[in-house]
Amino acid sequence: MAPIAPIPVVDEGLGNSTYLLDLGAGRALALDPQRDLRALRAEAATRGLRIVYAVETHLHTDFVSGTAELAAVEGARIISPAVGERAFDHLGLADGEDLDLGSLTLRALSTPGHSPEHLSYLLYEGDTLAGVFTGGSLMVGTAGRTDLVGPEQTVPLARAQYRSLHRLMELPDETPVWPTHGAGSFCSAGAGAERTTTIGRERRTNPLLQLEREDAFVQALMARMGSFPGYFRRLPEVNRRGPAVLASPAGLAPLSPARVRELLAAGAQVVDARPTREFAAGHLPGAISIPLRPVFALWLGWLADPQAPLVIVRGADQDPEAIAAAAAKVGFDSPAGELTGDMAAWTANGGATERTELTDAAGLARMSDATVVDVRQAAEYAAGHVPGAINLQLGDLLKTDGPLPEGPVVVMCGHSERAGGGASLLERAGLSGITILDGGPDEWAAAAGRPVATGVEQ
Known part of the structure; x- marks a missing residue:
């Protein structure tokens, strides 16, 4: 008998996987679908499948859920954690409860941590465990961050995450693990490039699972948490209430x-x-x-x-x-x-325009009087940056406690996209003399003939 293999539909930008599971007889289950359902629907249509269940592991912070639209348009039944207090029609599952899918069974497993109500789902084919959907709990080489609900919940949820991961470690080594969050997701506390794993592999290689003491786990997990978008605090309530169903095709007037x-x-x-x-x-x-x-x-x-x-x-x-x-x-x-x-x-039509200077790495290497602002994440900056550059992460650029740098200023990232965003924010704040670097630290090092700096500069 071939192993059960849910189909991942990956959103590279958000770093998440929605899973499409063939239930037989032309029926399918979608787990953790996001609101842009085009790729998921195309995958289902290619396989001749109709989505009859839309399952959520937790109240999502990084995207608006697509379950409401699947229910309204496809007639899918929404399955969610029973303790999530969702304000729309759904079937709430509690720890240990089963959902009969025909030849398959989905069993809820309480794994709080990434969120208070988080469920993982064990997938059975008859009496055989086929795998586990771990959502924002266990991920490849890491675990879901626990600071998205609020500062006062960060440590209690980290302790809950420790217990949840060890509960998952009670499963057999060969059990496939299908996380929702992965590489590129700000919901994870650090992550590698791979998106699926096994219980045995995580038991052997996940750094967080090598820590036996709960306190050590909490400290290590919290050390992996970088900044995250402010909208992560807004969307859970949108998803709890139930987002509006966008009746017309997406477009721009x-x-x-x-x-x-x-x-x-x-x-x-x-x-x-x-x-x-x-x-x-x-x-x-x-x-x-x-x-x-x-x-x-x-x-x-x-x-x-x-x-x-x-x-x-x-x-x-x-x-x-x-x-x-x-x-x-x-x-x-x-x-x-x-x-x-x-x-x-x-x-x-007479509209005013503005220009922003753009320079390449060679141009930056010749500039001696400019303040270089690196808008990448702290970990990226520490891994290698232009010597003397200050790190003001793009998402928090205008929230700095200190004064904003005055011109001439060169804004940089790894390529130019985030640098352009940073330059536009500084211009909106009234600064002038802003230049965007078309390139990153490696290009600067090649042009300047000097190595990049590492670590955090004081």
Whole structure:
């Protein structure tokens, strides 16, 4: 008999896997689906499957759940932890309770830690354990972070995570482990590139599972937690209440330059999704640069104001449906629309523009008087940075306790995308003399003929 193999549908930008499980007779189960269901639906359609169950391991913080839409459109039954107090129709499972799927059975296993109500699900084929869906509990080489509910819950949930992981270690070594969070997810406390594993492999190699004492585990887990987007504190309540079902296909309404000016006068914000080079060459004053790429949704949720109308500027070759779907994933349900005609229409209609300087690594190597601001995560900065660069992470750039650096300032990351975002935020804050580095530390080292610095500079 072939082993059960759920199909992972991976969102590289959010670092998450939704699992599609064939239940037989053309039926399927989707576990931890996010709101952009296009890839999941395409996978199901290719296999001739209809999604009849939508299962959640926990109240998600990093994306709006797609279970409500699967229920409304496909007629799927929502299965969630019983203690999550969800305010919509669902079947709540408690520890040890089973869901009969026909030839398969899903058994709830209480594994709090990443969230207070977190469930893992054991999958049985008859009496044979086929694997375990671990959501935000056990991951490849790590575990889910426990500081997303609130500071006062971080340590208690870390202790709960310790007990949950050791409960999972009671399973046989050969048990496949199918986590939701993985590489690229800010819900994990550090993670490798692989997305699935086994109980035995984690028992042998997961650094957190080599720590026998609970206190040591808590300290190690907390040491792995970096910053996270502020919207992570907003979305659990959206998911608890039940997100709105987006009845019409995702898209962006056209906005004339005159209408954009009206919206800006009323407090709207502009997000420029074009590549960094195009943004630097000319953009609307005050626009936030978030280039369209897999992590667009993450940075939109992190940098944009959810209370302000959202105006998009995009390139002619960029898909408006992809932009709208990404926005919906992090709770921007109804963007005001997009500027019609790109920047050419804006300038032709008398709209003002701003430019941001762009330099390459050789140009930076020749600059001796500039303050270099590295907007990457702290761990990236510590692994290798331009000597003397200060680390102000992009998501917290304008929340620094100290004064913002004054020009000339060169903003950098690993390539240029986050650097463009950082430069746009500094310009919005009123700073001038900002330059974006087109490149990263390795390019600088090659151009300067000097090694990068490591560690944290004082």
